[in-house]
Amino acid sequence: xxxxxxxxxxxxPAARTVGSRxxxxxxxxxxxxxxxxxxxxxxxxxxxxxxxxxxxxxxxxAKPTFTRPMPADLRAEIAAECDVVISALxx
Amino acid sequence: xxxxTTTASSPSAAAQDLPADGLVVVVKQDCPTCRLVAPVLGALxxxxxxxxxQDDPAFPDGVAVRDDTALDASTALGIDVVPTLLHRAGGAxxxxxxxxxxxxxxxxxxxxxxxxxxxxxxPGCGSRTHDPAVADELLVxxxxxxxxxxxxxxxxLEDEAEALYDRGWTDGLPVVAPxxxxxxxxxxxxxxxxxxxxxxxxPNLVPATVEKVAINAVxxxxxxxxxxxxxxxxxxxCTPEFxxxxxxATTWGAGPAVLVHGPIARRIxxxxxxxALGQGTRANATIGxxxxxxxxxxxxxxxxxxxxxxxxQPGKVGLxxxxxxxxxxxxxxxxxxxxPPGASAVTVFAAEGPRGVVDQISRSPESLARSLARxxxxxxxPKLAPGFDAMLVLAPEHVAVFAEAGWDRARFGAExxxxxxRPPEELARGADGIDEGLAGPTQPQPKFRPGxxxxxxxxxxxxxxxxxxxxxxxxxxxxxxxxRVIEEA
Numbered sequence: 001x002x003x004x005x006x007x008x009x010x011x012x013p014a015a016r017t018v019g020s021r022x023x024x025x026x027x028x029x030x031x032x033x034x035x036x037x038x039x040x041x042x043x044x045x046x047x048x049x050x051x052x053x054x055x056x057x058x059x060x061x062a063k064p065t066f067t068r069p070m071p072a073d074l075r076a077e078i079a080a081e082c083d084v085v086i087s088a089l090x091x
Numbered sequence: 092x093x094x095x096t097t098t099a100s101s102p103s104a105a106a107q108d109l110p111a112d113g114l115v116v117v118v119k120q121d122c123p124t125c126r127l128v129a130p131v132l133g134a135l136x137x138x139x140x141x142x143x144x145q146d147d148p149a150f151p152d153g154v155a156v157r158d159d160t161a162l163d164a165s166t167a168l169g170i171d172v173v174p175t176l177l178h179r180a181g182g183a184x185x186x187x188x189x190x191x192x193x194x195x196x197x198x199x200x201x202x203x204x205x206x207x208x209x210x211x212x213x214p215g216c217g218s219r220t221h222d223p224a225v226a227d228e229l230l231v232x233x234x235x236x237x238x239x240x241x242x243x244x245x246x247x248l249e250d251e252a253e254a255l256y257d258r259g260w261t262d263g264l265p266v267v268a269p270x271x272x273x274x275x276x277x278x279x280x281x282x283x284x285x286x287x288x289x290x291x292x293x294p295n296l297v298p299a300t301v302e303k304v305a306i307n308a309v310x311x312x313x314x315x316x317x318x319x320x321x322x323x324x325x326x327x328x329c330t331p332e333f334x335x336x337x338x339x340a341t342t343w344g345a346g347p348a349v350l351v352h353g354p355i356a357r358r359i360x361x362x363x364x365x366x367a368l369g370q371g372t373r374a375n376a377t378i379g380x381x382x383x384x385x386x387x388x389x390x391x392x393x394x395x396x397x398x399x400x401x402x403x404q405p406g407k408v409g410l411x412x413x414x415x416x417x418x419x420x421x422x423x424x425x426x427x428x429x430x431p432p433g434a435s436a437v438t439v440f441a442a443e444g445p446r447g448v449v450d451q452i453s454r455s456p457e458s459l460a461r462s463l464a465r466x467x468x469x470x471x472x473p474k475l476a477p478g479f480d481a482m483l484v485l486a487p488e489h490v491a492v493f494a495e496a497g498w499d500r501a502r503f504g505a506e507x508x509x510x511x512x513r514p515p516e517e518l519a520r521g522a523d524g525i526d527e528g529l530a531g532p533t534q535p536q537p538k539f540r541p542g543x544x545x546x547x548x549x550x551x552x553x554x555x556x557x558x559x560x561x562x563x564x565x566x567x568x569x570x571x572x573x574x575r576v577i578e579e580a
Binding site for chain 1: 238240241242243244245246247251255260268269270271274295297302303306307310334336337341384388389390391564567568569
């Protein structure tokens with residue numbers, strides 16, 4: 001038997017559970033997050049139009065750059081103002 | 092092979108049991124000189140000498156012997172040779188004789204005719220505390236309390252290399268098992284305390300202790316003397332300026348690379364000569380790998396998870412080399428990065444694998460600079476400027492062309508900057524039949540942002556070649572090279 005020392009952070013990945021999804025979006029506020037990848041706004045503009053047709057309140061947000069994690073303040077702002085968030089991740 | 096008795100008392104307890112005053116003898120049966128002096132030990136009984144036996148409590152026959160097969164007393168007394176005769180007073184050693192020396196044994200014991208039948212002098216043997224078969228266990232007993240990392244037991248039937256791979260701790264290549272003795276030996280390479288926090292490691296922002304970095308340095312195959320370089324590289328890589336999170340997460344293939352500056356490079360054997368960017372040198376092969384393994388294992392930056400590289404490149408296993416500061420005709424790159432003369436340091440920078448540049452014809456600095464500039468334009472894409480950073484590694488035969496013409500590093504940089512300022516019509520989208528490019532440029536654009544091109548001298552003596560290591564997006568939107576002085580070097 002060999003004993004070795006654990007090279008990892010020794011924690012299981014913090015068990016993050018996704019919040020329960022709303023049954024429908026009526027009366028909800030949906031945040032659309034542009035992570036600043038090129039043409040992300042094309043996708044989000046279309047989503048915004050489709051959501052507006054359904055009477056959903058839409059708020060728009062953008063990360064300063066896709067290369068860095070979202071500023072903590074922006075994350076807090078979205079969490080405070082929205083019920084649901086949709087992120088445009090690709091270019 | 093005899094092992095150390097693991098149920099023995101701790102060294103501190105043994106130290107308390109040591110006689111505070113009088114004579115102490117340490118022997119082992121396996122030593123011919125100890126067997127030679129065995130009759131003498133009976134005579135020393137009369138003067139209340141305490142005899143410790145390292146390997147056989149029944150040796151010497153007929154003498155009251157203390158069992159030191161656990162080597163606690165020998166460790167506490169700092170025994171290097173057996174037999175050793177010691178005199179202690181008030182709990183401290185006042186005299187020591189190693190091996191058999193009749194006059195000195197008589198002097199210390201006060202027994203005038205001691206060993207009359209023995210030769211005058213015989214050298215002793217090595218103490219069992221230095222036996223490689225038990226040294227690891229003694230090391231763990233003496234310093235194991237410094238280790239805080241979780242211990243993982245590998246089953247006896249598990250193949251060690253397979254077991255470590257299966258736990259997800261490797262970059263795909265085999266690793267060295269980080270056993271407690273190996274980690275303790277690695278920690279001897281630094282003066283820093285094992286529980287000191289070195290850096291908060293992206294992407295999961297996990298604090299890494301010196302011990303955790305040492306464990307991963309063992310995995311990577313580092314020698315203990317490399318550890319100060321790995322620690323400094325960790326500090327540099329975990330700064331916001333370097334942005335290891337973004338570099339790990341990007342779909343682009345660059346990874347963190349390490350350039351070593353100053354005398355530590357030669358001292359620990361970081362290659363700056365032939366094949367400096369290749370295989371075959373342990374320091375080059377393992378220092379960058381240790382950095383990447385910490386990001387993987389502690390920070391959680393794993394391919395397919397946070398690491399989203401489209402293609403990656405082999406330098407992501409680890410890339411480390413040194414500048415040939417002694418062979419270079421120029422002031423070292425480290426000078427412009429704030430490293431005091433004579434100090435050792437690391438610069439961590441985002442890098443792809445090297446792309447060689449051939450120019451065997453140019454003998455004028457103007458011509459060679461144009462060659463190198465042409466090659467540098469290819470970083471990322473020839474029509475994107477400025478964008479990605481890069482590292483240019485000049486081999487000796489190329490830098491000599493500039494030095495012999497009187498170009499110093501500053502002149503070379505200025506000439507290169509001029510050549511790398513590209514006209515808008517060359518860079519515009521659609522130009523040259525290529526859709527990629529800049530959107531509506533009106534002014535000439537520099538290929539690299541200020542400070543975005545690092546130039547180092549390295550490589551073997553033959554070959555009119557250089558190498559370009561493309562980087563990643565430079566500056567606030569990406570990564571900037573970061574230099575750290577190795578304070579303990």
